[in-house]
Amino acid sequence: xPARSSDxxxxxxxxxxxxxxxxxxxxxxxxxxxxxxxxxxxxxxFVVYRPNAMRIVKRVYSMFxxxxxxxxxxxxxxxxxxxxxxxxxxxxxxxxxxxxVFYITEAGGKPLNEKLIVRPTSETAIYPMMALWIHSYKDLxxxxxxxxxxxxxxxKATRPLLRGREFLWIETHDAFEDERxxxxxxxxDLEVARRVYESLGLAFLVxxxxxxxxFPGAESSxxxxxxxxxxxxxxxxxxxxxxxxxxxxxxxxxVDREGNRRRPHTTCFGIGISRTLAALIMxxxxxxxxxxxxxxxxxxxxxxxxVQGGSAEGVLSKARRLEEELGAAGxxxxxxxxxxxxGDKFYRWEMLGxxxxxxxxxxxxxxxxxxxxxxxxxERERVADADLARRVxxxxxxxxxxxxxxxxxxxxxxxxxxxxxxxxxxxxxxxRIIRANFCGEEECARAIKEExxxxxxxRRIDVDERPTGNCAWCGRPAKRVVYMAKAY
Amino acid sequence: xPARSSDxxxxxxxxxxxxxxxxxxxxxxxxxxxxxxxxxxxxxxFVVYRPNAMRIVKRVYSMFxxxxxxxxxxxxxxxxxxxxxxxxxxxxxxxxxxxxVFYITEAGGKPLNEKLIVRPTSETAIYPMMALWIHSYKDLxxxxxxxxxxxxxxxKATRPLLRGREFLWIETHDAFEDERxxxxxxxxDLEVARRVYESLGLAFLVxxxxxxxxFPGAESSxxxxxxxxxxxxxxxxxxxxxxxxxxxxxxxxxVDREGNRRRPHTTCFGIGISRTLAALIMxxxxxxxxxxxxxxxxxxxxxxxxVQGGSAEGVLSKARRLEEELGAAGxxxxxxxxxxxxGDKFYRWEMLGxxxxxxxxxxxxxxxxxxxxxxxxxERERVADADLARRVxxxxxxxxxxxxxxxxxxxxxxxxxxxxxxxxxxxxxxxRIIRANFCGEEECARAIKEExxxxxxxRRIDVDERPTGNCAWCGRPAKRVVYMAKAY
Numbered sequence: 001x002p003a004r005s006s007d008x009x010x011x012x013x014x015x016x017x018x019x020x021x022x023x024x025x026x027x028x029x030x031x032x033x034x035x036x037x038x039x040x041x042x043x044x045x046f047v048v049y050r051p052n053a054m055r056i057v058k059r060v061y062s063m064f065x066x067x068x069x070x071x072x073x074x075x076x077x078x079x080x081x082x083x084x085x086x087x088x089x090x091x092x093x094x095x096x097x098x099x100x101v102f103y104i105t106e107a108g109g110k111p112l113n114e115k116l117i118v119r120p121t122s123e124t125a126i127y128p129m130m131a132l133w134i135h136s137y138k139d140l141x142x143x144x145x146x147x148x149x150x151x152x153x154x155x156k157a158t159r160p161l162l163r164g165r166e167f168l169w170i171e172t173h174d175a176f177e178d179e180r181x182x183x184x185x186x187x188x189d190l191e192v193a194r195r196v197y198e199s200l201g202l203a204f205l206v207x208x209x210x211x212x213x214x215f216p217g218a219e220s221s222x223x224x225x226x227x228x229x230x231x232x233x234x235x236x237x238x239x240x241x242x243x244x245x246x247x248x249x250x251x252x253x254x255v256d257r258e259g260n261r262r263r264p265h266t267t268c269f270g271i272g273i274s275r276t277l278a279a280l281i282m283x284x285x286x287x288x289x290x291x292x293x294x295x296x297x298x299x300x301x302x303x304x305x306x307v308q309g310g311s312a313e314g315v316l317s318k319a320r321r322l323e324e325e326l327g328a329a330g331x332x333x334x335x336x337x338x339x340x341x342x343g344d345k346f347y348r349w350e351m352l353g354x355x356x357x358x359x360x361x362x363x364x365x366x367x368x369x370x371x372x373x374x375x376x377x378x379e380r381e382r383v384a385d386a387d388l389a390r391r392v393x394x395x396x397x398x399x400x401x402x403x404x405x406x407x408x409x410x411x412x413x414x415x416x417x418x419x420x421x422x423x424x425x426x427x428x429x430x431x432r433i434i435r436a437n438f439c440g441e442e443e444c445a446r447a448i449k450e451e452x453x454x455x456x457x458x459r460r461i462d463v464d465e466r467p468t469g470n471c472a473w474c475g476r477p478a479k480r481v482v483y484m485a486k487a488y
Numbered sequence: 489x490p491a492r493s494s495d496x497x498x499x500x501x502x503x504x505x506x507x508x509x510x511x512x513x514x515x516x517x518x519x520x521x522x523x524x525x526x527x528x529x530x531x532x533x534f535v536v537y538r539p540n541a542m543r544i545v546k547r548v549y550s551m552f553x554x555x556x557x558x559x560x561x562x563x564x565x566x567x568x569x570x571x572x573x574x575x576x577x578x579x580x581x582x583x584x585x586x587x588x589v590f591y592i593t594e595a596g597g598k599p600l601n602e603k604l605i606v607r608p609t610s611e612t613a614i615y616p617m618m619a620l621w622i623h624s625y626k627d628l629x630x631x632x633x634x635x636x637x638x639x640x641x642x643x644k645a646t647r648p649l650l651r652g653r654e655f656l657w658i659e660t661h662d663a664f665e666d667e668r669x670x671x672x673x674x675x676x677d678l679e680v681a682r683r684v685y686e687s688l689g690l691a692f693l694v695x696x697x698x699x700x701x702x703f704p705g706a707e708s709s710x711x712x713x714x715x716x717x718x719x720x721x722x723x724x725x726x727x728x729x730x731x732x733x734x735x736x737x738x739x740x741x742x743v744d745r746e747g748n749r750r751r752p753h754t755t756c757f758g759i760g761i762s763r764t765l766a767a768l769i770m771x772x773x774x775x776x777x778x779x780x781x782x783x784x785x786x787x788x789x790x791x792x793x794x795v796q797g798g799s800a801e802g803v804l805s806k807a808r809r810l811e812e813e814l815g816a817a818g819x820x821x822x823x824x825x826x827x828x829x830x831g832d833k834f835y836r837w838e839m840l841g842x843x844x845x846x847x848x849x850x851x852x853x854x855x856x857x858x859x860x861x862x863x864x865x866x867e868r869e870r871v872a873d874a875d876l877a878r879r880v881x882x883x884x885x886x887x888x889x890x891x892x893x894x895x896x897x898x899x900x901x902x903x904x905x906x907x908x909x910x911x912x913x914x915x916x917x918x919x920r921i922i923r924a925n926f927c928g929e930e931e932c933a934r935a936i937k938e939e940x941x942x943x944x945x946x947r948r949i950d951v952d953e954r955p956t957g958n959c960a961w962c963g964r965p966a967k968r969v970v971y972m973a974k975a976y
Contacts, residue, residue: 051562074539103594107641108587153595
């Protein structure tokens, strides 16, 4: 069906920049024009989450919390501040974080006796408590999470939601009787992330990080790297098997089923909520603003009455009837009967990513149908009044499927195999995600980074990929197949 | 019905101290034994919220958020840190808070160029943003809230949930075209608090604070003071009419309907979530632990099978049937089929305040009934199987009504009129809440505090009480009837 003409009107403001041409400018503009994030707070790395962002944040938080709680995690809340003495107890961990922490040193006009760290992550806050809570195998597994902001003094250029000095996340802290329990938890964490990211329509690589690239204090680290439209990847969640590193440093022990005193094996799982929001915006958005699946935008369906001349009453009463009908069917529907022009309304709700818009004018009243506009494809279709609720229900699934398929198609198109150093250099120049045999040496990864800007992100763990030759970069025997990408 | 005998068993641990005799000791013990709060974190004024507390916290947050959003508030999130320069802009406000703030002065091992305040409240964070967001009367009203922790360097003795250096709250920041809009918001805020506090069964005084006792930077302040069982009151929510104080200091203006540039009138509303939890624990709890209305404990109904000898299967299958039936009826029900003794189970679920326990043993299977134990009165009753869902539904209302009535009866019993200084001294010694004529002078309030420890909490605004004589303390003409109490 052709675009609506006289009675619809066109967007009152120019579209956003082309995402494919300049993702950075597109992103900055959509954050501002969709009133998501205000970057003018005046402290580097700290931004204001406006209601249109905060509503999505709250929904994403509750999606993850529901999955975590369904698998036996309980909510808790640890203090923001960590005493210096605790922070220093796990040596690798402190080395990994000490250049990144904010310190509270004064209060009420006087210096504090002991400096306090503002949490960059909460291992050093919870392990002293675990030592108090865990005594016997009956206290295990212990599975806790908190939904909080954390603080890291990033010295690189900050970017709203992507890299900030304050960011929102969920962190779990779990303890088990043995390695087996902890490793099963890693699998479960990855499953939690997969379920939520799939219901957000994101595309991702699930990888085990290379040994030299682990979380400070971990035995092994696993990550979700989302693909951004410019071909870079963004780490949106990581889960870590910590072995006994932290239970040793913080003297956490339990008496096992045989009466022996042992140390629990632990895990932690960090889910980047700010970054998930960034990935959601960037993956699906277009020149007209956000594109979101049902359940994330401020409304799922917006009804725009299009009134001309004397037909107002029939149009408005039909619009109200549809609002009631869809509301009763369980959709988050909104009738926009404000005084703005239809064009202004189209612009606003498209910018906010409302998945379905219903246009109701004289023709729709007379014809017993509704003009339905779906945000993901920007296509219009006629739907008979009697079919509307059913069709909207279908679209909840279709739109998500479409967004997810698009994202995965882009990921599949992006991945290319490199057999030689020349391949790596060329594919990096083309901005592809590179799959290659890799020797596993840190020095080799460092050379790749220096020459191409690409990082070795790790080996995929959701598929079984075995090296079939030598390291694409150095030619030594390959240990595994890895993915290389430019990382945010 | 008499207490259950052989097959029920008694609580395996001694009851808590008597709340009436030693509220402080009762409180400390219930926090520990119900695993609500861990005070052993090691930084004064900072505590760990364990899952049993955090679940209630999350529910109380969402009760308030729902009421706020239903009345046009939108969620947002401001940074934790406030630049010194912003903090200093409203003079009364900075005077009120400067002795209480934590400062971040270093990061990544180096001093920061500008010290950052850790938010004690967020007026000085949001007003510079309001200046960017508000241009025209069309941008008003602006009604925003955030659910966060705030930080105040309390030098008085700290007490978990009651007075901490980190506490959880909701803060709203609202802007209106004029005083009328702002004062209507104050009424709405008080209504939001009333609705939630009533559904928590709390008893409270709603008062306007005396002029010298306002929030720093406010024109007038209104508070909810909850009654605690020891006769003291606890401020659990306050809303403030800020006039143009902050919009003047932060240069927030808008163009009104007539084209004139004016300053918005603003309000802010602070809802103490940590303190609401404390009031909930203290108001309803008893020697067996928490007592909670439906919707707040980890479960609403717990089923305890009581198995003796060969009857296990009949008992368990009935217990499972009841669990399914009540679950289908929408109750949060849990079948405790763990290996613990019935006595252990009774103890645990009573400690956590689960409102209804169902005991199912051989007699119940044979008799076609259930033994229902309600936590608030600790009474048992027989309920025919066919009546169970209906009866549990009734109890959701009855238990809340009973808790609320008890709380309000205690408040009504506590209030006593003082006509003279001797009355005030005597009633303060008796621990009553005092209603008295008051001259309105700060010096008089200070004298009362010095001699009796009592504070003038303000005049009630939910009823019309007029002074009928002179100030009970100084004998000068009275301006209003006020309530005096020992405040937490």
